[in-house]
Amino acid sequence: MIISDKVYGKVEINEPVLIELIKSKPLQRLKGINQGGTQHITPEYKNLTRYKHCVGVMLLLKRYGASTEEQIAGLLHDVPHTAFSHVIDYAIGKADKQTFHEDHKERIILNSEIPKILSKYQYSLKRILNEENFPLLEKEIPDLCADRIDYFFIDLDAVPKGFHTPSYFLKHLIVSDNEFALDSKKVALEFAKDFMKKCLTSWNSLKALTAFSLLSETIKIALDEKLITQDDIFQDDAYLFKKLKKIKNKKIQRNLSLLHPDVKILESDKNFEYHARGKARYVDPKVLVAGKKIRVSTLYPDFKKEIEQFKQKVKAGRKIKVS
Numbered sequence: 001m002i003i004s005d006k007v008y009g010k011v012e013i014n015e016p017v018l019i020e021l022i023k024s025k026p027l028q029r030l031k032g033i034n035q036g037g038t039q040h041i042t043p044e045y046k047n048l049t050r051y052k053h054c055v056g057v058m059l060l061l062k063r064y065g066a067s068t069e070e071q072i073a074g075l076l077h078d079v080p081h082t083a084f085s086h087v088i089d090y091a092i093g094k095a096d097k098q099t100f101h102e103d104h105k106e107r108i109i110l111n112s113e114i115p116k117i118l119s120k121y122q123y124s125l126k127r128i129l130n131e132e133n134f135p136l137l138e139k140e141i142p143d144l145c146a147d148r149i150d151y152f153f154i155d156l157d158a159v160p161k162g163f164h165t166p167s168y169f170l171k172h173l174i175v176s177d178n179e180f181a182l183d184s185k186k187v188a189l190e191f192a193k194d195f196m197k198k199c200l201t202s203w204n205s206l207k208a209l210t211a212f213s214l215l216s217e218t219i220k221i222a223l224d225e226k227l228i229t230q231d232d233i234f235q236d237d238a239y240l241f242k243k244l245k246k247i248k249n250k251k252i253q254r255n256l257s258l259l260h261p262d263v264k265i266l267e268s269d270k271n272f273e274y275h276a277r278g279k280a281r282y283v284d285p286k287v288l289v290a291g292k293k294i295r296v297s298t299l300y301p302d303f304k305k306e307i308e309q310f311k312q313k314v315k316a317g318r319k320i321k322v323s
Contacts, residue, residue, distance in 0.1 A: 032236030090216030277317035
């Protein structure tokens with residue numbers, strides 16, 4: 001199997017287990033789930049899917065010599081995502097944590113063909129479900145990891161203006177002692193600053209938070225009134241949106257009618273409808289300097305202050321009125 005990826009180029013996949021997993025229903029479902037969940041207001045992200053991200057994580061891990069087992073874990077890490085991705089965290093989860101899908105990971109995978117595929121190739125499902133076994137794949141903020149790096153890279157590729165390119169960062173991204181780092185102080189600082197800027201202008205932008213607020217409120221109403229089921233939210237975006245559109249509820253239909261690129265958004269402390277807060281996504285990467293790994297915030301003390309200011313800004317959220 002040859003995969004052509006805009007970030008990582010053409011990559012040949014020879015491992016049968018990876019090929020079967022890529023072709024499986026759980027992975028194919030992710031083609032219908034938008035990475036940011038906000039494509040109705042931000043059409044520039046309409047082709048950015050959870051499938052693209054999962055495959056991208058696998059390709060990044062492969063590029064840096066991760067085991068097939070870790071590549072499998074990377075490929076499967078977002079399989080349990082609901083329709084509209086993290087919108088569900090605003091509806092019934094925790095917007096500042098965004099872990100609803102992780103709580104359902106084992107159940108979703110166990111009730112699919114994935115265990116059979118893994119067993120066929122003698123891989124332990126229990127080991128793969130425990131991401132602590134895979135330090136290149138997942139690390140807590142503010143460390144670099146394949147998941148965090150790839151969703152940053154694919155966003156840079158989707159909206160590149162004003163940012164460095166993924167190829168620029170890839171030239172300096174290294175693995176040292178089984179963790180991602182950078183080999184340049186200058187590039188590491190640029191990476192961290194661009195990542196923080198992406199969080200504010202994309203993942204926690206006014207448009208994104210507006211879309212999350214409208215859609216999550218809609219889903220919450222529909223769930224509370226038993227107009228949709230939890231099974232419905234584990235379908236794809238098109239399925240759930242179509243079901244919501246059929247509901248005869250004024251608030252739901254009003255919210256859905258506002259999900260378009262020209263929606264008028266007013267940010268004000270007075271008469272606001274939503275006080276939306278997202279997750280503070282940032283990195284403080286390690287840099288290899290004279291054989292030692294040192295965090296950017298240690299090398300650049302002023303950046304440590306920027307991180308704290310950034311976290312306070314995200315925590316404050318945005319007060320939104322739409323029409």
